[in-house]
Amino acid sequence: MPAVDDTLTAADNRLVVYSAAEKKYCMGLLDGFHQRYPGIEVEFRDGISVALHERYLATLAAGKPEADVLWSTAMDLQMGLVLAGDALPHRSPEAHALPDGAVYRDMAYATTVEPLMTLVNRDRFDMCIPAGSIAELTAALTSDPVRFHGRLASYDIERNGLGFLALLHESRRGAEFNAFMQVLAECKPKVFGSNPELVEEVASGRAALGYHVLGSYALRAVRANPSLAIAASNVPPLAVSRVALISSCAPHPNAAKLFLDYLLSRDGQQQLLKAGLFPVRKEPDSRVPNDTNVVEPIRIDQGCGELLDQERRRKLLRQWQAAVA
Numbered sequence: 001m002p003a004v005d006d007t008l009t010a011a012d013n014r015l016v017v018y019s020a021a022e023k024k025y026c027m028g029l030l031d032g033f034h035q036r037y038p039g040i041e042v043e044f045r046d047g048i049s050v051a052l053h054e055r056y057l058a059t060l061a062a063g064k065p066e067a068d069v070l071w072s073t074a075m076d077l078q079m080g081l082v083l084a085g086d087a088l089p090h091r092s093p094e095a096h097a098l099p100d101g102a103v104y105r106d107m108a109y110a111t112t113v114e115p116l117m118t119l120v121n122r123d124r125f126d127m128c129i130p131a132g133s134i135a136e137l138t139a140a141l142t143s144d145p146v147r148f149h150g151r152l153a154s155y156d157i158e159r160n161g162l163g164f165l166a167l168l169h170e171s172r173r174g175a176e177f178n179a180f181m182q183v184l185a186e187c188k189p190k191v192f193g194s195n196p197e198l199v200e201e202v203a204s205g206r207a208a209l210g211y212h213v214l215g216s217y218a219l220r221a222v223r224a225n226p227s228l229a230i231a232a233s234n235v236p237p238l239a240v241s242r243v244a245l246i247s248s249c250a251p252h253p254n255a256a257k258l259f260l261d262y263l264l265s266r267d268g269q270q271q272l273l274k275a276g277l278f279p280v281r282k283e284p285d286s287r288v289p290n291d292t293n294v295v296e297p298i299r300i301d302q303g304c305g306e307l308l309d310q311e312r313r314r315k316l317l318r319q320w321q322a323a324v325a
Contacts, residue, residue, distance in 0.1 A: 012255040015042045018056060020049040020072040020161070021242060021277065025216070028271040033262045040255050048194055049074035049161035056247070060086075065249035068256035071111070071242055071263075073214070074161025076168065078243040079304040082108045088246040090257050094264035097281050101299035102241070108300055110241035111263050114278040115295050116166055116211075117218040118231035119199060124151065124208035125231075132233020134170050137211055138180045145186040153201040153210030154184070156191035157320055164316070166212040166238060168307055169298055171316055185323040203228055214240075216276045239295035241280065 019026065023046045030042055045052070049072045059065050072078055081087055087107040095103050102110040118131045129143075130136040141148050155163025171177045190207060192198040195217040201207040203225050215237075222228045244263055246256040262268045269279035306312065 012252045013039055013041060015040050015069070015252050015255040015259055016067050017042060017044050017069045017071060017259065018052045018067045019044060019046045020052060020074065022046050025275045025277065028274050029263070029268060032267055032271050033259060036262060036267075037255075037258055040258070042259070048159060049077065050159055050164075053077045053161065056081075060249060065247060065251060067247050068250040068252045069244060069246055069259055071244045072161065073114070073240050073242050074165055075240060075243050075298055075300060076165050076304070076307045077161050078108060078245060079104070079300060080308050082245060083304065083308065086245075086248050088248045088250060088253060088256075090246055090260060092257075092261050092264055094261055094281075097266070098264065099280065099282060101297065101301045102280050104300045104304075108243050108245045109260065109264060110280050110300050111244050111269075112242045112272060112278045113239050113280050113295060113297050114241070115215040115237040115239045117213050117215055117237060118209055118211045118233075119202050119213045119218045119221060120209040120229055120231045121202050121205050121207070122227050122229055124205060127229055127232065129231075130233050131209060131211075131231035132237055133235045134173060134180045135176050136231075136233060136235075138176070138183050141183045141187055142179075145183060148187045148208060150188055150190065151206075151208040152184075152187045152189040153198045153207035154189040154191050154324075155198065155212065156193050158317070159193040162195075162214065162240065163212060164313075165240065165298070165307070167320065168313065168316055169238065171312070171319075172306075181319050181323050189324060191324055212238075215278060220276060236294055236296045239278075239297040241297070241300065242277070243300060 023044050030044060056067050089106045091106045129140050131140045157164040157167055190201060195214050198210045198213060199217050199221045202210045203221060218230060222230060244260055246260060250256045269281040272279040
């Protein structure tokens, strides 16, 4: 078992992680870290990405920072912190094993590459109809908007950072995206703040389908419920990453570095794989389903400025509010 880094001090016997990944799916990861560094007590605080982000900013404003590591699929919010100077640089010795686009200036690391899927209820939706991409989904909904009125499950992008990010990325598609927003308004979707709520709406049959569902949640739901399926698609799905960074105000920076390194390590990535969280690290002898040739990943090393453009973000919010009002 590796010894704790010599740079650790008595103050580094504790670590606070803000995570948008639910703790129950991270127990293997946390147990593995504890086995490697038994002297570090981890406080793992999970929640919805936007709420965690706001909590982090509130603690900074109050002069009482508590989070050491922030780990979230709200990639734009994470990169906003990085570009604002709120991330502590750390060159992880595990970075060499990561694919292109997974590291930003030793300050932010993509730890997963997870596809976004359209989850459908077999009793409410024809499985032969492609509905994975925005264009396919638009065509499927446009074919019978009355039928899908109130039967479409969506994120509340004002509360869910992943939902906002996904639509923000899709908004780059111009006319194709505008057509989707138009049919979205006709269908009047039911909106939810988290993946579990969205999945439950489809599983219950109250909704025929839910889009941009995280692959880990979608696949777990399909395995557990034979009435559910992943919609067919003719194009690679959009994929997001759980981005990890160390706060520049981390109370326990050295412990945070060890946690980040473990998260990116072969063992840490295997723990993510066991939990169904689509690890980013490629190993030639592993079953890691992270082939970037079959997904369209949002990279953290390019395009962040466009995603953080305030006018673009305000425009999306106005479109969204008009569609779901």
